[in-house]
Amino acid sequence: MVNDLIADSLTRIRNASMRRLEVTTLMYSKIVEAIMKIFQEKGYIESYKVVDNDGKKSINVVLKYDDNGRSVINEIKRISKPGRRVYQGKEAIKRFKNGYGTIVVSTSQGVLPNDEAFKRGIGGEVLCSIW
Numbered sequence: 001m002v003n004d005l006i007a008d009s010l011t012r013i014r015n016a017s018m019r020r021l022e023v024t025t026l027m028y029s030k031i032v033e034a035i036m037k038i039f040q041e042k043g044y045i046e047s048y049k050v051v052d053n054d055g056k057k058s059i060n061v062v063l064k065y066d067d068n069g070r071s072v073i074n075e076i077k078r079i080s081k082p083g084r085r086v087y088q089g090k091e092a093i094k095r096f097k098n099g100y101g102t103i104v105v106s107t108s109q110g111v112l113p114n115d116e117a118f119k120r121g122i123g124g125e126v127l128c129s130i131w
Contacts, residue, residue: 005029007078009036009059010128013045017063017071028057034111035104035127036061042102042113044073044130079103079126089123101131 002008009026016024026032028050036048036059046062064072080086088105093114096103103114107124117124 002027004078004082005032006035006127007081010076010078013061013063013073014076016061017073020065020069020071022063024061024063026059026061028059031106031111031127033059038102038104038111038113039130042130044102074131076128076130078128086126087124088126090118090121093123093126094118096129097131101129103129 005027009032012024012026026036033048033050036045039045040048044064046064048059048061051058051060066072093103093105096114104127105112105114105117105124106127107117107120107122109120109122111127112120112124
């Protein structure tokens with residue numbers, strides 16, 4: 001039984017990209033699906049697809065690599081954990097890695113990337129960072 005599905009998903013993506021795998025499978029939850037949508041919009045993964053296997057859902061993620069075969073993802077990290085929640089206001093999540101990275105924030109208006117949360121003027125729980 002996995003307690004933290006987000007941390008498990010990020011670890012599976014990190015391990016698959018280090019092994020240069022094309023596809024990895026994640027356990028399904030709505031918040032993990034929302035994070036994968038942000039990763040796809042920002043260009044960190046090629047695509048993702050929700051698959052239903054006999055009533056049990058999972059997410060297949062197609063990883064993205066550059067022309068030299070290196071992973072597009074340099075670092076992927078869980079910030080707010082079940083043991084220590086991290087919340088930030090809109091000013092604190094303005095930029096990450098000078099605009100090259102993305103922070104995923106869970107807000108009252110849904111799961112958003114840091115630039116979108118700043119535009120809307122809201123903060124929230126900082127789920128993870130990627131660059």
